[in-house]
Amino acid sequence: MNLRFLGAVKGVTGSSHLIQFMDKKILLDCGMFQGKDEELNLEEFELNPADIDYLLLSHSHIDHSGRIPLLVKRGFKGDIYCSKPTYDLCEIMLVDSAHIQETEAEWKNKKALRQGKKLIEPMYTQIDAMESFQYFKPVQYDQIINITDGLTIKFNDAGHILGSSIIEMWFNEGNENVKLVYSGDIGMHDRPMLKDPSSIEKADYVIMESTYGDRVHDNIEQRTEELINIILKTTKRGGSVIIPSFAVGRTQELIYELNKYYDSNLEKIGTKENELKKIPVYIDSPLATKATEIFKNNANVFDSEARGYIMSGDNPLDFENLHFTQSAEESKALNLSVEPKIIISASGMCEAGRIKHHLKHNLWRKEASIVFVGYQAEGTLGRKLVDGEKIVKVLGESINVKAEIHNVEGFSGHADKIALLNWLRGFKEKPKTVFIVHGEEESKLNFAKEVKETLGINCIVPEYNVGYEIMKSKNVGEVLEVVHVEENKITSTASVKSSAKVNIKLINDLMTDLDELKEIFNHSYDNTKKYMTGNISIEDYKKINNTIIDLENELINLTMLTND
Ligand SMILES: [Zn+2]
Known part of the structure; x- marks a missing residue:
């Protein structure tokens, strides 16, 4: 199994990382290059898009999602997994991005016509963007999903923008198990509306952003x-x-x-x-x-x-x-x-x-x-x-x-150096290696140094398109049993819109009951793991866990509708 870094290695834009696992190719993000790296967008992808099996998308920002329509236009036909809010936002942001591409091409072509130069095509059109939506498979946070033999994934809230995710991936090949965590972009604590970034307990390897790896935000309270x-x-x-x-x-x-x-x-x-x-x-x-x-x-x-x-x-x-x-x-x-x-x-x-x-x-x-x-x-x-x-x-x-x-500062969506270090401190077992990406050169190097010195974790600032072998960790890390692929049940607000008047008090009571149930369930599952008492199988655990999440979401959606 190996990792290759195809974007956000020389700067902060164009996030894209490739995992080769057995005969599968999995892409993490497919972002657009912006600013000084803009011309990189139209270059060929480092591999044939038709050969990529899965795309795991951390969040909807264009520097992470912006080249998806181009990937599809050039032959990608795999599944795109992301959180449900990320999918919803991509539906408007990718069409908007296409609209910008079209307008820009039109403007450049007017000039080209006057100068007798060759006309250009937009990177992708609104139709291309809409075409790409059929490949999206939105999931809920915390659902445990087996996407193919030997690969289980889970999206956790990253607190950076609505839907942003830290992605946990469990790879299992024969006797070897590797757990990889991709941070995506990590938010600051106490952001309006958003939850704080989830802490992750275990990983063998981490791919981590470092946008503000050498900066501390001030003025947040004021x-x-x-x-x-x-x-x-x-x-x-x-x-x-x-x-x-x-x-x-x-x-x-x-x-x-x-x-x-x-x-x-x-x-x-x-x-x-x-x-x-x-x-x-x-x-x-x-x-x-x-x-x-x-x-x-x-x-x-x-x-x-x-x-x-x-x-x-x-x-x-x-x-x-x-x-x-x-x-x-x-x-x-x-x-x-x-x-x-x-x-x-x-x-x-x-x-x-x-x-x-x-x-x-x-x-x-x-x-x-x-x-x-x-x-x-x-x-x-x-x-x-x-x-x-x-x-x-x-x-x-x-x-x-x-x-x-x-x-007015203090509205930043990215965790600063202190918050990034604290996120790494949250791991109960030190990862073997942290790959530092998504930062200006100085920021990445300074952050890598800081992580090594203060936390004693090995860091690599990866080079563009260099392969890093990571399947070397026999039986290390947290192992999730392989579970079946489940059709993801996504709650659509449309389905509950008909029940216009719902009793708020009733919903509140139900939420309290559900919280209690969740606690009892998690506690008894912990006991099963620890003392081998009780008999909740991993299959049952996954089913109950996912049902609780669905119920919770349904209830909140219902409440929101009654407030409209
Ligand atoms: Zn972002």
Whole structure:
């Protein structure tokens, strides 16, 4: 069995790693290269896509999923396993990505025509993207799935974006067993709505991200407070607040944080919190609107705080004065009135999309504020504004920057160095080797050094397309018996939509019962393993475990529907 690293080895984008196990080829992620590595996207895949049997997808971000339609276009016909929210998000994000490819190709071709040059094709079209969805096999977190002889997998919540997963893989070949864990991207603790990253107890080998392997985030606690203060100051002087934001993830976090702030200050009549409630908030991005719906439909994976809101009858992604604009006309109308408002729009780095219009109408107003809540890559309009440039070009026009520019940190989706080390500390037995990927060179090397020094774990910073043999660990690691492939039962909210009115109290009681049942069951299964008493077989364990997960999800979905 061996591992090859085909992306996210020279930088952070284009995540893709290949496992060769017996006669099977398994790909972990199939991401798009972005920024300086963009031209790598159109190169041939290192192996024939038709020869790949399985793709395990950690999450929906384009640098992990963006080349799936291209893989399918070039012959891939295997199964794509991912969590259910990841699948839902891919359905909108890959089509959106295709739309961007098409628009870009069209624009380049107009130029090529004028210059008598050869026309190009988009990397993939919206039809290609839709074609790829037939290969997806969404699963629930914590389900134990045997995908082929000798390979069992489990997706665990990575707390990085809705649906993001840490993937556990158990390989079994004759007497040899190897457990491999792929971290995907790991989130920070206490992110809005999301659970903290799952800790994993055992692994022989780990493939791990290191985006912030040499950085520590600060300002996490103050982020909302800072944002609220900017909003109040700006609107008081008659200006609007423009927030360029990534449509998927960051925008929903902002909605959630605002809702939470309103809720936690409900009783303070006549205070700034109430002033804040009167300011209209517009989500002006069709993709963000669709993504918000997907978040609502996957409330079963929310953390306990967000579930608490749902259980108390509050939809945490909705509040009075929150508006979603759909058409381009509605979007343009936002700039016709000078009434102070908050506009959250994409793209997050101001490179495309409706945000450009809002910047054009507000950058020159000294009473307005532009608030950045995410990373701004070099060369982007967002970065220029953060760097303090006084004249910028927006939609072909030179604009004098008079608005206040703010950069609110603390919304990062990636674990910092301390959180990454803590995640590794969670392993009860030290892994043999950690392969460090998905980081700038310096970050990877520094993190590898830190892991070796503080945790005593061997680290490898892998080279591009070099094979690493890992089937050398006879009977080491946690062994799961081989179980049968199970048709994955995915709860669709559509199936419960008909039962519109459900008693909230009844659901609460059922949840409590289910929690109790889960505890008793896990305890008795532990005893079976430890003392060989009782007689729960691995088959039964898997069945009961998966049923409990299904029930839990059904209940949360039901509650969410009654809140709509
Ligand atoms: Zn990511």
